[in-house]
Amino acid sequence: MTRVVALAGGVGGAKVAFGLDRALAAMGGAAGLTVIVNTADDLELHGLHVSPDLDTVMYTLAGLADRERGWGLTAETWQALRMLERYGAETWFKLGDRDLATHVRRTARLAEGVPLSVVTAELASALGVDTTLLPMSDDRVRTRLRTEAGWLDFQDWFVRRRQVDRVTEISIEGVEASRPAPGVRKAIAAAALVVVCPSNPLVSVAPILAVPGIREALLEAPAPVVAVSPIVAGRALRGPADRMLGWLGLEVSAAGVAQLYVERYPRLLDGFAIDRQDEATAGRIEALGLRVLVADAVMDSDETRIALARAVLEWGLSLPRRA
Amino acid sequence: MTRVVALAGGVGGAKVAFGLDRALAAMGGAAGLTVIVNTADDLELHGLHVSPDLDTVMYTLAGLADRERGWGLTAETWQALRMLERYGAETWFKLGDRDLATHVRRTARLAEGVPLSVVTAELASALGVDTTLLPMSDDRVRTRLRTEAGWLDFQDWFVRRRQVDRVTEISIEGVEASRPAPGVRKAIAAAALVVVCPSNPLVSVAPILAVPGIREALLEAPAPVVAVSPIVAGRALRGPADRMLGWLGLEVSAAGVAQLYVERYPRLLDGFAIDRQDEATAGRIEALGLRVLVADAVMDSDETRIALARAVLEWGLSLPRRA
DSSP, rough: OOOEEEOOSSSHHHHHHHHHHHHHHHSSSSSSEEEEETTTOOEEEEEEEHHHHHHHHHHHHOOBOOOSSSSSTTOOOOHHHHHHHHOOOOOOOOOHHHHHHHHHHHHHHHTTOOHHHHHHHHHHTTTTTEEEEEEEESSSSSEEEEEEEEEEEEHHHIIIIOOSOOEEEEETTOOTTBBBBTHHHHHHOOOEEEEEEEOOOIIIHHHHSSSHHHHHHHHHHHHHHEOOOSSTTTTEEESHHHHHHHHTTTTOOOHHHHHHHHHSSTTTTTTEEEEEEGGGGGGHTTTOOEEEEEEEEOOHHHHHHHHHHHHHHHHHHHHHOOO | EEEEEEEEOOOOHHHHHHHHHHHHHHHHOOOOOEEEETTTTTTEEETEEEOOHHHHHHHTTTTOOOOOTTBTTTTTHHHHHHHHHTOOOOOOOOHHHHHHHHHHHHHHHTTTTHHHHHHHHHHHHHTTOEEEEEEBBBSSOOOEEEETTTEEHHHHIISSSSTOOOOEEEEETTOOTOOOOOTHHHHHHHHEEEEEOOOOOOIIIIHHHHTTOOOHHHOOOOOOOOOOOOOETTSSSSSSHHHHHHHHOOOHHHHHHHHHHHSSSSSTTTTTEEEEEGGGHHHHHHHOOOOOEEEEOOOSSSSHHHHHHHHHHHHHHHHHOOO
């Protein structure tokens, strides 16, 4: 079994996790994949604990993610949401009826004292997901964004206000006191390869790396660590990563993200995967001390997801470990 | 405005409340109806606060109750329930998607510290219900049933075990320490008539009358108090009241219920309404000191509900108050 760890946020992370899951299964039978997922954009909604990134990864791996909508479950209905609206509840976060069951069940189990990591394993197992899904932490961590409209909760900014407010500062509240979820450090130590998914480096990957102990575990791990660029041809594959980088005065390019990782997390990465459209910048990234994979990084189908994952696996597993 | 108070459990209570609501609206414009509802068969399900009787009355008054099924909301779907089942949750209590929104909203508001009576008013108002809906108490009260299988929670016995276990004792836990919900005593004091709905006298009406202060308020009220028999021709109009009466050695008849009320709650009732099928027993009930109304008490349509309510109103409002 080839043990691989992926660090993932929402949709971009889910796509690569899906590709890795299927590629590993095809390579060696049982998939040895562990996905460590950002929970800093979790939220409480109608008293329910919603974990958008965990759910996106879980639904995607279970083959239940809605492709057209780009989020949530397939064959979803909206009866409860319409009633909640009638009751005067805020409904800017669209909870489908099937999705609602996930949050109801998660919240009930958490209220019984079961840690998020255990609840996550229960939910994923019930949906037939073999891959190990781990929240980055069982502790409460929340991303807050400073904008012209003041400090906003992440989902408030992301969903309710549709990312229109210019972000000038990012705070990952509670992260200093958080601990890695059980299994996180062990999975990293046992991995043959660690893949940082093409998720938003500032609000999806950064919280994971900010949990005390996770970055240290990655630095001590014997496995090479590679990242896949979330920026292709100067634009985010999905979401507001490109605008966010720009607002914060960072370079909006694959090379810019590589530089961000190298500067903020010295010695963390061994390699960086970019799309063919950015091939010309490979030399700049290599000059940062990283090996570079040039591949098709735009994942618009199961096949392209698996092909990218396979390319990253073959390349990453053969990389020498940083000195 | 004719002020009327109804004491109600679930379906039987909801039907009479519906009839009273519509009959009063037709009589005098604005309906002066207050329905005081049993909450001793509330339950916590998936961490959600479910109030079956309150919801049945609310949905019925809002014209949203499902008639064929006999419980829950019309145009209901079951997507969330199927997912909850997939997650291994217990699904013996059938929560529809629209209904689920009610419980999610109620639970969220309660968690914010809003009392059940206020939440109930919010929900009912949102559904366009003009009638004042009051839980009997904002405090936690729970009916427990002693059976051959041991002590069971009411809904566990009623729904999950389908009322197969012979009930030998009824305990209304927490009721001694409970207080009437705000508005309950005032509504009773201001009423021109109090109607005890044809709900189960042992597990729907008894908990309301056991809340310290409610029975006293009824005894002190200037208004006549009348009950509608839940037993017609020796059978319960709906639910297990007939079997339950029998198990406890009580007479399963309209006159038996009248006697039960007179013995357990001396001086409470002034009148008792029975179905035409039980007309022969009117003399026995009068001998208990009660005035008797003989009417069509089987409510199988909106028209029959309103007709019964109108008959009860005309008769009840003209009754002399007990000495």
